[in-house]
Amino acid sequence: MHVSTIILPLIGSLISGFGGRLLGYYGSSILSTSCVLTSFVFSIMIFYEVGLCNSVCYITLSPWINVGTLSINWGFIFDSVTSIMLIVVTSISTLVHIYSISYMGNDPHCPRFMSYLEIFTFFMLVLVTADNTVQMFLGWEGVGLASYLLINFWFTRLAANQSAIKALVVNRVGDFGLSIAIFAIFYIFNSVDYLTIFSLAPFFQNYSFSLLGFYVNSLTLIGLLLFIGAVGKSAQLGLHTWLPDAMEGPTPVSALIHAATMVTAGVFLMIRFSPLIEYSSTVLGTLIVFGSLTTFFAAMTGVFQNDLKRVIAYSTCSQLGYMIFACGLSCYNVSMFHLTNHAFFKALLFLSAGSIIHALADEQDMRRMGSLSYFLPVTYSLMLIGSLALAGFPFLSGFYSKDFILELSQISSSSNLNNSISALACWLGNLSVLFTAFYSFRLLYLTFLNNTNSIRKNIIAIHESDSLILTPLIVLAIGSIFVGYSTKDFFIGSGTNFWQASIFTLPFHSKCIEAEFINTSIKWLPFFLSMLGIGLASVLNLSKFVVLNWKVHSFFAFLSNKKWFWDPIYNRLFIYPTLTFGYNVTFRNLDRGFIELLGPYGMMNLIPLWAKSIKKFQTGQITHYIFFMVLGLFFFFFLFYLLKTLKYYYLLSLVLYLVLIFFI
Structure with a gap:
């Protein structure tokens, strides 16, 4: 059952991909959805076994790599963190598959799309169930590859090509940091297995690397390198630029990337490596700073976006900042709780946006919408639930996790050694609540009201979507309402033993119990800020004073509308100098200069004039080159045969004769 949960999406992907022409649209859709649905049922069984019966499962299939002291097996670990991630990934993936049956029904390449969705799910399952860093890195890179294929699914569109390449290249920066972290882990621990690494971590608190004459704590360096990997995948500030551009893919892809797979991988990495991160206050402080800045920056930028999907994309970036923020506070269980809640209402928002785009003939600009509540009442109701959950409205899923993170930041700002950092992060997180509520209801007003x-x-042509699209939305809406309330005590309640040893927190870092006893007025602060954001959005959209409605004379409004010029800065500092160097130095001076003068052009002047006719054979056709390669291979075998059958001096005389004929 455990291995089948992982293998089934791979089997469905291979059959749908290679046999799509035989299966057709309905066959590939039913097969792929059935495989992922079966994995979801198995995930529920694993959750019952691990989460409710407290029975952690370790599976080793076969040896993989054995070189010296490096020994890696194909192995899987099923603990509390894995069981929750399995539920999140397979449930959202199943609903996205059902949604895609109707949404992609008119696309002639639907079997290929279903195959890509399943391979995306498979690699994410490999990532969350791996019991060693190398196997985890395999799933990590596979998720990046699948995201490239899905973002670039409509490969005839230039914007899709550029967005997919951008996502792949930006994530290479984070992947490089993660790969260096894996090398450092093996250098220190002589192992890449989680159990060995985590059990030995306390003994290496004072172990240091010597880098260029400076001594760096080993666990701090590993934690920072792991965080670089998380910055790339989870789109934290600095490497976040690929996430909004990833909206060029089909809407089901956006839902799967933002809710369950790609962006949650970085947060999962931080939670999984909590036994290493906990021993470095530098890494924890870095998580707090980057998480809070990402939350605030993305929330402010989302206010000034007009593309429907980009607004929701920036909200994902902001919520990921909350999750990293919570990891920096050593509250990994709260981060996982928010990740679970966020998966439901974010998938609901994206799939509802897809329903709107589907009804409006692929229109995505909110300024060209309006009054859709009369035409799409069901979609409006479901979008309202998702927006309220995102804004942290009381008793919805986002309220229980996001507000608790802000309460924890209040505790940390008054008791933590880095209280100045925590205080700044606390205020940035609370201000982000205001912006989140504002752009959520700005979206509702511009789109529906x-x-x-x-x-x-x-x-x-506006029409309500069919049942295959609305059914997943209704299921996600139910999850957005009840998941937070029903699982709060189970995940983060005082005295719960659900997480067991899968999450490690030092005793003096735990703040969940203290958050229950803070002043009630402080607990109400996020709610009042959320209501203020909703009120501002209502006033600016219902008021007749249009002058107040975002005259772009404000400095911050201008910067936010331009996304704070991150892309132009990267282009000026990195892209243009690299391209200029590549053209002027490597291309003009080396390739077209030094190498060609000593190579083709230089050699052509040293041979007889009649030999220059060889240039006619350089046609540029790969089929001609393959022909000459095969011909040369046969000539080599012929000479080898002569070497075995004739005497050596006969062969030597033959070779000399051919050489003389060639140069005379």
Whole structure:
């Protein structure tokens, strides 16, 4: 059952991909959805076994790599963190598959799309169930590859090509940091297995690396390198630029990337390596700073976006900042709790946005929408639930996890050694609540409640989506309402032993119990800020004073509308100098200069004029080159045969004769 949970999406992907022409649209859709649904059922069984019966399972299939002291096996670990991630990944993936059956019904390449979705799910399952860093890195890279294939699914579109390449290249920076971290882990612990690494971590608290004459604590260096990997995958500030551009892929892809697979990998990495991160206050402080800055930056930027999917994408970036923020506070269980809640309402928002785009003939600009509540009442109701959950409205899923993170930041700002960092992060997190509520309801007003700005042709064609699209939305809406309330005590309640040894926290770092006893007025602060954001959005959209409605004369408004110029800065500092160096130095001076003068052009001047006719054979056709390669291979075998059958001097005379004929 455990291995089948992982293997089934791979089997379905291979059959749907290679046999899509035989299975057709319905066959590939039913097969792929059935495989992922079966994995979801198995995940529920694993959750019952691990989470409720407290029975952790370790499986070793076969040896993989054995070189000296490096010994790696194909192995899987099923503990509390893995069981929750399995539920999240397989449930969201199943709903996205069902949604895609109708959403991608008119696409001629639907079997290929289903195959890519399943391979995405498979690699994410490999990542969360691996029991060693190398196997985890395999799933990590596989998730990046699958995201490239899905973002670039409509490969005839230039924007999709550019976005997929950008996502792949930006993530290479984080992947490089993670690979160096794996090398450092093996150098210190002589092992890549989780159990060995985590059990030996306390003994290496004072072990240091010597880098260029400086001594760096080993666990601190490993933690920072692991965080670089998380910055790339989870789109933290600095490497976040790929996430909004990833919206060029189909909407089901956006839901799967943002809710369950790609971006949650970095947060999962921080939670999985909590036994190493806990011993470095530097890494914890870095997580707090980057998480809070990402939360605030993304929330502010989302206010000034007009593309429907990009607004939700920046909200994902902001919520990921909360998760990293919580890991920096040593509250990994709260981070996992918010990850679980976020998966449901974020998938609901993206799939609801897909329903809107589907109804409006692929229109994504919110300024060209309006009054859709009359035409799409079900989608409006479901989008309202998702937006309220995102804004942290009381008794919805986002309220229980996000507000608890802010309460923990209040505790840390008054008791932590790095209280100045925690205080700054606390205020940035609370201000982000205001912006989150504002852009969530700005989206609702521009899309559903304001007067319509759509063209007549789109208005006439507007229709509510079919049952295959609405059913996953209803299921996600139920999860967005009840998951937070029903699992709060189970995940983060005082005295719960659900996480057991899968999450490690030093005793003096734990703050969950203290958060229960803070002042009630402080607990109400996120709610009041959220209501203030909703009120501001309502006033600016319902008021007749249009002058107040975002005159872009404000400095911050201008910067946010331009996404704080991250892309131009990267282009000026890194891209343009690299391209200029590549053209002027490596291409003009080396390839077209030094190498060609000593190579083709230089050698052509040293041979007889009649031999220059060889240039005619350089046609540029790969089929011609393959022909000459095969011909040369046969000539080599012929000479080898002569060497065995004739005497050596006969062969030597033959070779000399051919050489003389060639140069005379």
